[in-house]
Amino acid sequence: MPREVGIQHLPRHVGEEVTVRGWVQTTRSSGKIAFVVLRDGTGYLQCVLSKAEVDEAVWEALRQLTQEASVAVTGTVRADERSPGGVELGVTGVTLLGASVDFPVTPKEHGTAYLLEHRHLWLRSRRQVAIMRVRHEVVQAIRDFFYERDFILVDTPILTGSIGETAGTLFETEYFDLGTAYLAQTGQLYNEAAAAALGKVYCFGPTFRAEKSKTRRHLTEFWMVEPEMAWYDSDDNMRLQEDFVSYIVARCLDRRAAELRELERDITPLERVTPPFHRISYDDAVAKLQTLGSDLRWGKDLGADDETLLANTFDRPVFVYNYPKAAKAFYMKEHPDDPRLVLANDCLAPEGFGEIIGGSQREDDHDRLLARIKQENLPLEAYGWYLDLRKYGSFVHSGFGLGVERTVAWICGIPHIREAIAFPRMLTRLYP
RNA sequence: UCCGGAGUAGCUCAGCUGGUAGAGCAGACGGCUGUUAACCGUCGGGUCGGGGGUUCGAGUCCCUCCUCCGGAGCCA
Numbered sequence: 243m244p245r246e247v248g249i250q251h252l253p254r255h256v257g258e259e260v261t262v263r264g265w266v267q268t269t270r271s272s273g274k275i276a277f278v279v280l281r282d283g284t285g286y287l288q289c290v291l292s293k294a295e296v297d298e299a300v301w302e303a304l305r306q307l308t309q310e311a312s313v314a315v316t317g318t319v320r321a322d323e324r325s326p327g328g329v330e331l332g333v334t335g336v337t338l339l340g341a342s343v344d345f346p347v348t349p350k351e352h353g354t355a356y357l358l359e360h361r362h363l364w365l366r367s368r369r370q371v372a373i374m375r376v377r378h379e380v381v382q383a384i385r386d387f388f389y390e391r392d393f394i395l396v397d398t399p400i401l402t403g404s405i406g407e408t409a410g411t412l413f414e415t416e417y418f419d420l421g422t423a424y425l426a427q428t429g430q431l432y433n434e435a436a437a438a439a440l441g442k443v444y445c446f447g448p449t450f451r452a453e454k455s456k457t458r459r460h461l462t463e464f465w466m467v468e469p470e471m472a473w474y475d476s477d478d479n480m481r482l483q484e485d486f487v488s489y490i491v492a493r494c495l496d497r498r499a500a501e502l503r504e505l506e507r508d509i510t511p512l513e514r515v516t517p518p519f520h521r522i523s524y525d526d527a528v529a530k531l532q533t534l535g536s537d538l539r540w541g542k543d544l545g546a547d548d549e550t551l552l553a554n555t556f557d558r559p560v561f562v563y564n565y566p567k568a569a570k571a572f573y574m575k576e577h578p579d580d581p582r583l584v585l586a587n588d589c590l591a592p593e594g595f596g597e598i599i600g601g602s603q604r605e606d607d608h609d610r611l612l613a614r615i616k617q618e619n620l621p622l623e624a625y626g627w628y629l630d631l632r633k634y635g636s637f638v639h640s641g642f643g644l645g646v647e648r649t650v651a652w653i654c655g656i657p658h659i660r661e662a663i664a665f666p667r668m669l670t671r672l673y674p
Numbered sequence: 675u676c677c678g679g680a681g682u683a684g685c686u687c688a689g690c691u692g693g694u695a696g697a698g699c700a701g702a703c704g705g706c707u708g709u710u711a712a713c714c715g716u717c718g719g720g721u722c723g724g725g726g727g728u729u730c731g732a733g734u735c736c737c738u739c740c741u742c743c744g745g746a747g748c749c750a
Binding site: 451600 | 708712
């Protein structure tokens with residue numbers, strides 16, 4: 243068998259005889275010439291068979307090539323402008339490796355329910371392959387960004403006791419003799435402990451919300467990256483966030499241009515994603531939204547429509563900061579000049595993609611934090627270790643969480659985040 | 675949980691004031707030497723989501739249940 247080559251590397255092998263293994267995307271035949279488009283995960287390759295130039299057996303083998311059959315194709319690589327990838331394969335041999343009869347996801351249209359039921363096969367389509375490759379780049383950019391800035395990765399637990407942001411939205415499971423355990427909805431509290439050990443840390447993993455949300459922005463299991471920085475105040479925190487988001491977007495523009503083109507993503511709004519982002523206080527945001535026709539009242543968190551309305555008035559991401567205390571979590575630091583507010587910020591992506599980051603400076607005063615825990619009726623005994631962090635060398639610190647699927651959906655320009663993860667977990671979906 | 679929408683061929687859908695169930699695509703077969711969701715011709719394909727009711731007659735009208743979709747709330 244001639245040398246085996248991945249499709250993405252074929253331009254280096256023009257004139258050589260090679261073998262490519264992959265899956266048949268489409269076939270077209272005109273009686274005496276046939277085209278087979280092959281996918282191997284690294285790219286797409288048009289293979290050309292000419293009846294006059296191949297053995298009868300090879301031509302007959304073509305008839306068995308149906309959508310998504312796996313094959314090994316041998317032939318000579320040649321440059322041809324008529325071919326989509328610039329190179330094509332002049333086929334001399336075809337071996338069927340695995341037949342595929344009546345592949346359920348055809349090139350024609352399907353409804354979302356049907357596609358999700360066949361997610362394991364839908365994943366092979368060009369669009370989904372492109373999205374997964376962008377997601378991979380986003381994840382790699384996240385890791386590289388923090389590595390370059392001397393953050394330490396700390397993996398926080400997924401099984402936890404009763405600790406987190408709010409009760410009632412946690413998945414429960416039995417935990418031996420210790421009662422009920424919950425799937426983590428954030429690693430942040432553990433990050434705070436780790437930041438006191440290591441300075442700048444982050445956790446990156448799946449997180450779970452048992453909210454009965456049925457919207458294009460929600461999954462029950464999603465990936466979140468959460469950095470936590472000792473000695474960062476709220477302003478430092480926002481500066482890091484805008485550097486971080488800009489870095490991720492720039493990496494995708496640089497290294498996944500082909501995928502974004504495949505997705506027909508207009509990249510001009512992405513090219514504007516550079517620091518500094520816009521900043522607007524919650525007070526000003528409410529006033530602005532009211533003039534734009536929103537019925538938002540002071541004290542309430544921004545609704546989805548409010549986020550879109552507000553973000554559409556800016557040409558790049560925008561921070562909304564200094565939220566009302568009552569609308570936010572107990573661990574956020576009270577504003578030094580206005581006890582009604584906390585030093586929290588959200589980051590809203592443009593083009594209606596909404597909130598991709600929630601962050602805050604953390605309450606570092608022991609007594610104030612204790613008061614907030616009691617106020618929220620949280621089980622005090624579960625927070626003993628968390629309060630310890632304020633008893634032994636308390637420190638100014640801040641952090642944030644970025645939702646990976648929301649970020650991928652925004653960068654790819656896809657309306658629903660269920661396509662931004664390989665196997666979405668939703669209110670009504672646990673299969674496949 | 676609330677509001678709205680939809681369940682008809684393998685898939686996507688049409689089916690009007692109730693009167694013998696339709697199209698496109700997919701599939702099978704045939705044709706075509708540069709196709710790009712190829713194209714042209716022929717053919718097969720149905721418990722109209724379940725149950726009940728009205729009617730001479732229900733895919734169509736009424737009741738009920740189920741499932742799914744979109745949105746809200748909550749949030750990444």
